Amino acid sequence: MTAVSDNALPGPLSDRELRVLGEAGLALFAGRLVLDAQPPIDDAVLDAVTERCAGPLPDPLIALWRTTFGGRLDYDLRTDLGGQDVPLSFAELFYPDSGGYHDLWGWIDHECELDEENQPDSSGRLVHLPIGGFEYLERVYVDTAAGPDHGAIFCWQQGLPPGWELSTGDRAGRLAGDLRGLFGQLVLERDPWETQDGTGAAMRDAVDELGNSGDPDARSAAAKLRRLVQATVLDWRGALNEGTLAAQRRLRRLALERAASDDDVALLARLAAMGCDPAEEVRSGLSPLDVALLHRASAVIQWLLEQNVPVENTLRVGAHAVDVELARNLLDRGASIDATTVTRALDNEDVEVVHLLSRAAQPDKGLARLGPRLRTLAAQAALAGDRLTAQSDETAAAREQRRSSVLTELADRFDPHRRP
Known part of the structure; x- marks a missing residue:
């Protein structure tokens, strides 16, 4: 259409x-x-x-x-x-x-x-x-x-x-x-x-x-x-207004993805009421919840969790974007943790998310390979903490020192035989 x-x-x-x-x-x-x-x-x-x-x-x-x-x-x-x-x-x-x-x-x-x-x-x-x-x-x-x-x-x-x-x-x-x-x-x-x-x-x-x-x-x-x-633009809105959207997979998935990325709970609820599955894969293995995490669409995330949609893949996709409370919630609901999850979490500004998810992971070869990177990031955080201390920015310095401590702990846990 x-x-x-x-x-x-x-x-x-x-x-x-x-x-x-x-x-x-x-x-x-x-x-x-x-x-x-x-x-x-x-x-x-x-x-x-x-x-x-x-x-x-x-x-x-x-x-x-x-x-x-x-x-x-x-x-x-x-x-x-x-x-x-x-x-x-x-x-x-x-x-x-x-x-x-x-x-x-x-x-x-x-x-x-x-x-x-x-x-x-x-x-x-x-x-x-x-x-x-x-x-x-x-x-x-x-x-x-x-x-x-x-x-x-x-x-x-x-x-x-x-x-x-x-x-x-x-x-x-x-x-x-x-x-x-x-x-x-x-x-x-x-x-x-x-x-x-x-x-x-x-x-x-x-x-x-x-x-x-x-x-x-x-x-x-x-x-x-x-x-x-x-004329080649897919008109999912027209199908939505005509009531035919749920039967058209391409348009249905496009609408679900748009609702998730735009943090549009009203649209998502309307789609669900029409018979669209809010847990359906919409793009390259991603569900609406995964898309919402990527876009930090907090209202849609909350609504989808209230619908009890599956969360297995969520932290692999969105570990960089969650806060500690949401990360703990997803863990409690059964979200998977592996080397990809921990790698993605390293981009999270809150090191407590990194700490939480990493401690929930079982050490394996994939995580062991993160050891050198973790040590490098820990050293960089320590240097940043020293600079901030010299600048009398105690709050920021404490944050970087905490990051360095967490990353060093994780490097030792995942790859204990390669401690410097």
Whole structure:
């Protein structure tokens, strides 16, 4: 569901408006705006790419490259990978000499090397052609082999270390039946003209710059582009008012996340009354309570705890943001404590939270590895305490001395064999 109905979409751009877009480095494909749009592919390069593939290039990919051979995208994309609803960064459309982490040829060579390493009998031609993604972390592929999957879109996402996301390990999966279907999944979770930063801001700035031109064709093109961009904004509020929100997973989760991050108890209670689960995962393994902790949304935190939502993951996510009372409350309710929790707690300004959570943790190899860092932080706190004492700031000095004492105690507890 989007913010603008289909019958309210602008008409097609005129030839003069399309010329203005090209001059501004913009292009349209399948109703989505491409930034830093490159000149269309020529026949020689198209043939050269085809030579590297297992079969013919799918028509939608050729259509994209005939429109713009590379550029940047600024939309939200989510998909189900490994049973998890995860965001996917489809920010780059690869092209030769892009200046990115790899250009198109570099990614093709990279994939061919992987094929040779893992499939000794590989033909050297790619079944899955990398066409875009984000640096080295995420890639989007087009299937080029003859057969039922020809033209289908797949993705790969690198697993990140603990602390970046809640699970590790690479993930891969199918995104769409073809490239146009993938572009149809590119949406915006917020209207960029209603928020300062975030996804869509680069498109907003490009459209506004076009609209400030003295050229009437540029201004009319900008007006149409703005409506096209806003037509991709997910309209969870409309679904809420229509009473259909609870049945639409993407919109439901977006609304729950917004209520949690904005500390909006009234909205959260309304969503729950409609049948939305206030404990549902809303983003990358995070529940509304986890989101509320990240945003220090105290009213929502209290309301959710009164609903007895699960708290197992809360301190792994929000140990840096809780006070001692809340930390103790979450511990009593069954929140898990591990090395990730303690690491996150080290960023808490209140060392008593660090002390409480660390003493609740059972020493293990993960915590033992924190020993050197704890000793370094303890030494830094001791030096800060000495400086503050010299400046006659006794209250601040006592706080830093207490931090140094707690961190030294924890270092000795977690890694007793490495005491200096």
